[in-house]
Structure formats: structure tokens, C-alpha cells
Amino acid sequence: xxxxxxxxxxxxxxxxxxxxxxxxxxxxxxxxxxxxxxxxxxxxxxxxxxxxxxxxxxxxxxxxxxxxxxxxxxxxxxxxxxxxxxxxxxxxxxxxxxxxxxxxxxxxxxxxxxxxxxxxxxxxxxxxxxxxxxxxxxxxxxxxxxxxxxxxxxxxxxxxxxxxxxxxxxxxxxxxxxxxxxxxxxxxxxxxxxxxxxxxxxxxxxxxxxxxxxxxxxxxxxxxxxxxxxxxxxxxxxxxxxxxxxxxxxxxxxxxxxxxxxxxxxxxxxxxxxxxxxxxxxxx
Amino acid sequence: xxxxxxxxxxxxxxxxxxxxxxxxxxxxxxxxxxxxxxxxxxxxxxxxxxxxxx
Numbered sequence: 001x002x003x004x005x006x007x008x009x010x011x012x013x014x015x016x017x018x019x020x021x022x023x024x025x026x027x028x029x030x031x032x033x034x035x036x037x038x039x040x041x042x043x044x045x046x047x048x049x050x051x052x053x054x055x056x057x058x059x060x061x062x063x064x065x066x067x068x069x070x071x072x073x074x075x076x077x078x079x080x081x082x083x084x085x086x087x088x089x090x091x092x093x094x095x096x097x098x099x100x101x102x103x104x105x106x107x108x109x110x111x112x113x114x115x116x117x118x119x120x121x122x123x124x125x126x127x128x129x130x131x132x133x134x135x136x137x138x139x140x141x142x143x144x145x146x147x148x149x150x151x152x153x154x155x156x157x158x159x160x161x162x163x164x165x166x167x168x169x170x171x172x173x174x175x176x177x178x179x180x181x182x183x184x185x186x187x188x189x190x191x192x193x194x195x196x197x198x199x200x201x202x203x204x205x206x207x208x209x210x211x212x213x214x215x216x217x218x219x220x221x222x223x224x225x226x227x228x229x230x231x232x233x234x235x236x237x238x239x240x241x242x243x244x245x246x247x248x249x250x251x252x253x254x255x256x257x258x259x260x261x262x263x264x265x266x267x268x269x270x271x272x273x274x275x276x277x278x279x280x281x282x283x284x
Numbered sequence: 285x286x287x288x289x290x291x292x293x294x295x296x297x298x299x300x301x302x303x304x305x306x307x308x309x310x311x312x313x314x315x316x317x318x319x320x321x322x323x324x325x326x327x328x329x330x331x332x333x334x335x336x337x338x
Contacts (some may be wrong), residue, residue, distance in 0.1 A: 010316070010330070011303035033303055033318075061335040136337020162334075206337070237338055254338035 002279045003028040003051025007067060009035050009058040015261040017271040018055060020060045025275055034058050039070040053282045054078045055235075055274065057256055061089045062136060064256060079278045080255055082232035087231040088255035092133045092169055094231060101230035103223065104249045106241070109170040114154040117168035121150060128170040136254075137206040143173060174249060179203060181214055181240040181248070184257055185224045186273045187233065187281070190216050192259070192266035211261045223248050235274050288307050288326055289313045296324065 002028045003132055008015045015031065022029040022161060028051065056078050065085045071078045080088075087093050098105040099267030111117040121128060127145045135141075137267065144150050157165040180203045183193035193216050200211035205211055214220075224238045227250045237257030240248045263270045285294050292310030300306070304317050306326070314329035330335060 008303050010305065011301055015303070016301070031301065031303065059336050060333055061337070063335075131336075134335060136335075139337075141333070256338055258338050 001026065001028055002053070002282075003030070003256070004275065004278060005029075005050045005054045005104075006031045007034050007054055007056050007058060007064075007071075009033065009060055009063055012059070012258070014258055014263075014271070015057050017260075017263060018057070018275060021269070021271040022275045023280075025272065027275070028147075032188070034063055034067045037067070040075070043070070043074060045074045045076060048074070048076075050074075050076050052077070053278045055278055056080065056085070059256070061085075061136070062162065062258075063139075067090060077282045079274075079281065080236070081232065082234040084234045084236075085255045088236065088253045091252065092167065094253050095169075095171075097117050097230045098227060098250055098253075101226060102105045103226045103230050104243075104246055106174050106243075106249055106251050107172045109168075111165060111168045111170070114158065114168070117154070117170060118150065120168070120170055124170075126170075127173045129173050131169050131171060133164050133167050133169050138202040138204040141202060143201055144170070151235050155273075171251070174251070175244045176241045179209075179212075179242075180251075181242070182200055182223050182262070183214075183216065183220055183238045183240070184259055184262065185228050185236050185238055186270075186277045188225065188228075189273065190224045191268045191270055191273045192216075192262050193220055194262050195237060205258070205261055211265070219248060223250060227253055235277060285324070285326055287311060287313060288315065288328070294326065296326075 004022050056064050056068050068078050068082045097109045109120045111120050130142050132140045179195045179197040184191050193214040194215045195212045196203040196209040203209045227238050231253050237254035239252035240250050243249050259270045287308040290311040292308045294308050302319050309315050315326035316329045318327050
């Protein structure tokens with residue numbers, strides 16, 4: 001019998017659903033708190049009981065990816081892998097990979113100082129959207145519509161001076177309906193998709209956008225498969241916008257995808273698909 | 285259980301698991317359910333970090 005571990009730092013509805021499904025499928029299932037787990041350079045796989053495969057589900061990106069690195073050091077299979085987590089956790093890396101693999105994505109401009117970012121803005125023109133390269137739930141995602149906003153925002157970045165504040169990620173503002181799309185892909189299967197409707201600029205469910213079930217079309221399926229392949233595959237949340245000229249464009253790929261709302265309305269059992277994928281991935 | 289901050293009464297559901305968050309109805313503080321030496325205790329929940337999310 002396969003044993004599966006779910007690594008968490010805060011138990012959300014998603015982690016409880018995963019645990020329940022894994023148990024119902026008959027797998028020996030353990031939830032492991034990343035915050036109280038220790039590793040060292042001489043740790044061995046036999047020192048732990050992570051089972052055959054781990055689902056890494058930390059809400060903190062840095063905690064999760066470093067925990068994943070430790071698990072891979074011990075040769076313990078993790079979903080998603082360190083490489084995938086790294087590719088998805090950093091928006092700049094995601095954009096580069098999407099573009100490299102010919103996945104339609106909004107045009108995005110990178111610069112490494114405030115002055116160079118201003119030059120980008122002068123050259124391209126307003127509006128552009130600035131996003132932190134690491135972060136979620138729409139935090140610090142700001143539409144830059146004029147020079148005053150840019151000056152204020154860049155000044156704040158100079159004061160806070162976090163390491164990621166020196167990376168300026170500016171994205172075209174896609175002309176789209178007041179919604180975007182989120183699809184969940186598990187391996188090669190798109191298991192569910194939803195529109196996220198919002199009257200505001202941001203469409204994050206965490207910020208109050210309304211979810212609405214979306215039919216998985218061939219276009220959505222093909223795009224999700226391409227985007228997943230571009231970042232390395234696994235269990236992912238693919239965010240898309242409906243550009244009025246180009247059709248669907250992928251703007252984000254999420255590594256530790258949240259699915260609480262979608263699971264209530266989806267026709268497929270999302271956590272079950274995730275558990276089965278994890279177990280099958282180590283059987284191959 | 286009693287709130288470590290205000291001594292209010294926090295209801296910890298019987299089916300709650302370690303790592304879940306409960307809130308104090310009196311002062312609103314959030315606590316994480318943890319286990320120490322086999323017994324349940326409440327520790328201050330982490331606040332939302334810059335790297336939190338999907």
C-alpha cells in the first residue's frame with residue numbers, strides 16, 4: 001500500500017480535503033507540519049517517514065520550496081518538484097519560460113533598477129501593470145496609469161528596499177472582460193476551470209472575486225497543457241486572460257494551487273485527482 | 285480552551301486538526317492548534333507573510 005504525506009504550515013480546507021481523499025482511496029496518509037520538522041546535511045531518508053510521495057502544500061512559498069529542496073536531497077519524491085516550484089514562484093521565470101515555449105502570454109518588460117524601469121515606461125507608454133516577482137493573492141499588483149503613481153510606488157520601493165524590490169516586472173495591461181480564468185491541471189488532465197469575475201482590476205478569489213464554473217474548451221485544454229509543460233508539469237493552477245485580439249493568454253502559473261471554491265462546483269473530484277496523480281507519479 | 289491573550293472562551297471543534305486556525309470570539313486573535321506532549325495547546329498564529337499564497 002502506498003503511503004502519502006501532506007506537508008503543511010497552515011491547515012486549510014484544501015489540505016483537509018486532500019487528507020480525506022487519500023484516506024478514502026485507502027492510502028496510509030500523514031500530515032506533516034513543516035514548521036516543526038528539522039533536517040541537516042547528514043539526514044537520511046530512513047530518519048523520516050514521509051512515505052512514497054509528498055504533496056507539498058505550504059502557504060508560505062519560501063518555506064515550501066526550501067522544504068522541497070530538503071526532501072529532494074533525501075531522494076523523496078515531491079509534488080511539485082523544486083524546479084517547478086521555482087519556475088512558478090517567480091513571475092519573471094514563469095514569463096520567460098512561457099514565452100520560450102511559445103505559450104501566448106502578455107508582453108512583459110524586465111529591468112533591474114528604478115531608472116531602467118522608468119525608461120521602459122517612457123518607451124512603452126502607460127498603462128502597464130507592475131507586479132512583485134514573488135507574491136500572491138494580488139498583493140502589490142498595481143496598474144501604472146501615470147507618472148505620479150510611478151514616482152510614488154518607486155519611492156516606496158526605495159524605502160522598503162527588499163531584495164526583490166530591485167527587480168521591476170512591468171506587464172502590458174491586457175484588454176479583457178472583467179474576469180479572468182483559472183484552470184487546474186493535474187499531470188496531463190485539466191480537471192476544472194472557472195471564471196473569476198470582478199468589477200475591480202484584480203480578479204483574485206482571495207480578494208473577493210466571484211467564481212463561476214467554466215467549460216473546459218479545447219483551446220483552454222491545449223493552452224494549459226503547453227503552459228504546464230513549459231514550467232515542468234505537476235499539479236498547477238493556470239491563470240489566463242481573454243485578450244480581445246489574441247484570445248487566451250497565460251499570465252501566471254501557480255505552484256500550490258488553492259481549490260476550495262472550485263471543488264464545490266467542479267464535476268470532477270479535484271483532491272482525488274491530485275492524490276491519484278501523486279501516487280501514480282512514483283509508480284511509473 | 286481559554287484565549288492566551290484575553291482569557292476568552294475559544295471553542296476548539298472535536299474534529300479540528302493540528303495546524304488549523306481558531307479565532308477568539310472576544311478579542312479576535314488567531315491561534316494555531318498545536319500539540320505538545322500529547323495535549324492540545326494554542327499558539328499565536330503566524331500573520332500573513334509577503335510570500336503567502338499560491
